[in-house]
Amino acid sequence: MAEDTSKPADNAPDEDTSLVEETPSNDKVRSINRLGIGTMAVLQIIFTFSSVILLNYLSCTKHQRYDLSQHKDYSLSNRSQTYLASEEVSARSTPVKMVALIKQQSPYYLRLRAQLENYKRFANDHLDLEFVDPIRDPQRAQEVSTTYQRNLTEEMIIIDARTETQLEERSEEESRIDLATHVRTVPVKSLFIEEMDRYNHSYISTWRDEDLLTTYLVSAIEGKPRKFYFVVDKSQIDDKAEGTPAWKTFQQLLLMQNIQLAPLQISTTQSIPQDAEGLAIIGPSFDLDEREIKTLSEYWDRESSAIFITLDPEAKLNNLKRFLREYGITPQDNRVISVSGNQTLTATRAIFNQGPTVNKDLAFQATQFDGSTSSLEVASNDDRLNIRNITPFPLIQAAEGWWGETRYTEPNPTFDPREDLGTPKGAPSETPVPVAAAVLRGLENNDRTINLTSRMVVIGNTDYLKPNNMREELTHFTNSSLNWLVGRENLIGIGPKPVTNQKVTVQSAHKSFIDQLVLVFMPLFALMIALVLWNSRRS
Known part of the structure; x- marks a missing residue:
């Protein structure tokens, strides 16, 4: 029986080893550019900080408010804006002064503050505005009471339209006449109408603040x-x-x-x-x-x-x-x-x-x-x-x-x-x-x-x-006709509309359900969505 004497070559490469050696690796380890990342992070922080400063500067110097309500309830009417921009206000050597004696905790403080700031903005710095809280600043309130000879028995807005000559030292009789002629006092309670709900709680149902404020402003400027x-x-x-x-x-x-x-x-x-x-x-x-x-x-x-x-x-x-x-x-x-x-x-x-x-x-x-x-x-x-x-x-x-x-x-x-x-x-x-x-x-x-x-x-x-x-449109027409007749063209146009608030009465059972929906179920629903998203990303 013949014996097989053939032997594999000593230098024959192993099959697995040759496969690994013949497949070259294309992956290269890249080093992390920490300097570049750090630089970008610093630049982003500087840009964000600069943007915040720029936006605050623009909001202070180029202040602009937008009334997004359906009926423009928080904007002045065209008639009031036209009058504030007219010569009766802009040509005055002494700005008209408004002093609002209103407590900050009053429910109508924010509404009246925003409305009075509207008057100041449209008057283009020809109207000075001051807010005095009789509770927090009784000394200043007493000074206002003495200056204008008013008893502070209720919250009020004082409109002072005296000229520079009338503000100079004058006789007591002349000063009294000037106060009666060119200073008007607007009781805050007259700027809105209150009603009672089913629980005998009072609430403000209608605002007529702009109508009365413009009327008193015209009266103070014209005098008699x-x-x-x-x-x-x-x-x-x-x-x-x-x-x-x-x-x-x-x-x-x-x-x-x-x-x-x-x-x-x-x-x-x-x-x-x-x-x-x-x-x-x-x-x-x-x-x-x-x-x-x-x-x-x-x-x-x-x-x-x-x-x-x-x-x-x-x-x-x-x-x-x-x-x-x-x-x-x-x-x-x-x-x-x-x-x-x-x-x-x-x-x-x-x-x-x-x-x-x-x-x-x-x-x-x-x-x-x-x-x-x-x-x-x-x-x-x-x-x-x-x-x-x-x-x-x-x-x-x-x-x-x-x-x-x-x-x-x-x-x-x-x-x-x-x-x-x-x-x-x-x-x-x-x-x-x-x-x-x-x-x-x-x-x-x-x-x-x-x-x-x-x-x-x-x-x-x-x-x-x-x-x-x-009717409302006939009221505007009659007012415009009267102002046209007396030569007040700057008061012609649609005047302010009363702002009506509707109070919704909710029963106790419905209120409890709304509280549970807002405070419990809606947060739980948001948490469940967050858990689902987290779990999907993890897997």
Whole structure:
């Protein structure tokens, strides 16, 4: 038997060893650049620190607040902003000073502080603001009480609009007059309305702080209130059967504009007083005779005269209508109505016209005049009036679908294009129906003569002034009309809106469930999510 003598070569490489040796390693150990990482960390810290300093600097020097509430409840209205930027405030050599004597623990402190800071910001440093806590700083509170001669029986805001001359040393009598004329005290309790909840706990339901603060600010700067005379012997003053009379609402609106309403009997007056800023004829029930029309005409012929008239469609006012027709406004013997099915509608829907200064911020807005309304004919393009520098123009016109019905006493009225004017559905042509108009005598666009112009506002409805009929947009319109009549263009526009707080009552069982949901279940849910994420990353 042959013996196998073949032997493997001594230098034959082992199979596993050769496999390892033939596969070269491509991985290289990289050293950690600790210097670079440290440098980046230091740079990031420096950049973050510098950004924080820069943002704080910008927030202090370029402070800007944003009101993100739906109705801008924490912003000043355009009217207040315009007045604070006007010359009445900005041209003063001595800034207006406001001193708020309010306790810091009061529930309304933060709201009033933010609101007063808004006034200071929009006044561009022409208003000084100081907060004094009578509890924490009784010494300063006593100094304020002595300076302004006020008893600190309640929290208040003092507005001091005295000029530099009036702040100098003067006699005791002069100082007393200056304090009474140019210093106003606003009780904090008057800035809001409180109500009781079901548990007899009081809470603030409505804020009207901006409205009153702006009113008192205007009053302090102007000093003595302006005076409007009200012709009392041509209107029904005490009509208790109809509730609160319209002139009462008109008087309240005047007071909010720092205008005093004084009674005047035109039947016994030979001339309108020289201190009259304006004349008001509210819902006259009786016509003026020839002598009274002459007295009215003499006043209108003065420079800077102003007349505000609301008409009662039921009254027969032939002489007054003839006076108005002479200046381009002719009240019509009709009723502005509309028809829906078999029902006749008398609560006139109307639209504010675009263009007139009186309608600033109100153009194309809709409103409604409750009660009876008569239309007005406005001679806007009458050459005879233009030669005399008399410009009548409409302010409010009836909405589409409404017309001036001349046969308003008959049942089932229908639009007759031969007699009626308006824009009913299906009318061959649209003819606007003005329900409020104005007259300007003089040149309003000339700086030298703007203060010499005479102005008149005529409205074909008086019932809208009654408390139950007064609407927010009509309140703004009336206020703007009054300020336009007395030459306060910087107070024309939409004023502040009351801020209403709604208190939600939650039963004890529901409150307990909400507490458990917020304090227990929601944190546990967040913790469970965190544990799931941690476990998934760990695996």
